[in-house]
Amino acid sequence: MDRTELLRQIKDEVLNLKESPLYQERVKNGVFPVIGEGNHHAKIMFIGEAPGRNEAKTGRPFCGAAGKILDELLASVGIDRKDIYITNIVKDRPPFNRDPLPKEIEIYGPFLDRQIEIIRPEVIATLGRFSMDYIMKKFGFADYYTGLTSIGSVHGKIKRITRQTDHLGQTTMVLYRTSPPTSQPAEIAASEIRPSSNSAGLFVYQNKQAEPNVLSDIPADEP
Numbered sequence: 001m002d003r004t005e006l007l008r009q010i011k012d013e014v015l016n017l018k019e020s021p022l023y024q025e026r027v028k029n030g031v032f033p034v035i036g037e038g039n040h041h042a043k044i045m046f047i048g049e050a051p052g053r054n055e056a057k058t059g060r061p062f063c064g065a066a067g068k069i070l071d072e073l074l075a076s077v078g079i080d081r082k083d084i085y086i087t088n089i090v091k092d093r094p095p096f097n098r099d100p101l102p103k104e105i106e107i108y109g110p111f112l113d114r115q116i117e118i119i120r121p122e123v124i125a126t127l128g129r130f131s132m133d134y135i136m137k138k139f140g141f142a143d144y145y146t147g148l149t150s151i152g153s154v155h156g157k158i159k160r161i162t163r164q165t166d167h168l169g170q171t172t173m174v175l176y177r178t179s180p181p182t183s184q185p186a187e188i189a190a191s192e193i194r195p196s197s198n199s200a201g202l203f204v205y206q207n208k209q210a211e212p213n214v215l216s217d218i219p220a221d222e223p
Contacts, residue, residue: 003040006118010111011035014091020107022092032059036087036115044079045121046070047112047135049128050090050100061086085119087112089134100130109134 014033017023026033034051037060046062054064062070071081090100090108112134116124126132 003118007036007040007115010114014108014111017091017107020092020104021101022090022094022104025095026056026092029056031056031093033091034059034061034088034093035091035111036085037061038081038085039083040085040119042083042085042119042121044084044123044125045116045119046084046086046125046127047131048086048088049130050088050097050104051093052097053093056093061088085115085121087115089131105130105134113138 011033014035017033034055048061051061052066054066055061060067070086074081074084089112090104091111092104092108094100094104124135126135
């Protein structure tokens, strides 16, 4: 079965995920789950936390103001959005854009795991502390994560950690300070985000202020 069909299966399952505590909220508001969007053979996958209001209305991740900021970030390092894949851990919007709850992450996490298995990206970029937490633990970086209580804990640091994993072979995590796209850290990102030919990379993009939303410098849809 090809990747498109496998991803379509995930979409169908999420659409009918009645055991999710967010299912009734979706039906009540007449909105959509946000499964993911992009190149099914992407080398770079961006993972956010959960859809916002605009995303739930359209079924598309990072649209509107959020999409504009992301597109500008990608353009600053020479990447076209059509060449990446972008998704969230939680596929349905939590009410009032609140933080995802542990139970919600537990329910939706396996769908994200399958998306990673299907697309097999060389680089994973997390957007927000919940996706950072999930991916760091998934790829065996829990020991490094111990003691980090927030994104601010890694703000201002550049650290490369390489470890063998069963999933993608040689996996590298890079933590680095974030800034507007035209500044030096984006230039660092440009060199780090381009996958090498002989290793898979885990690229963690964080914003110091993103504490509870996906990216705090993206205009909020609601209070």
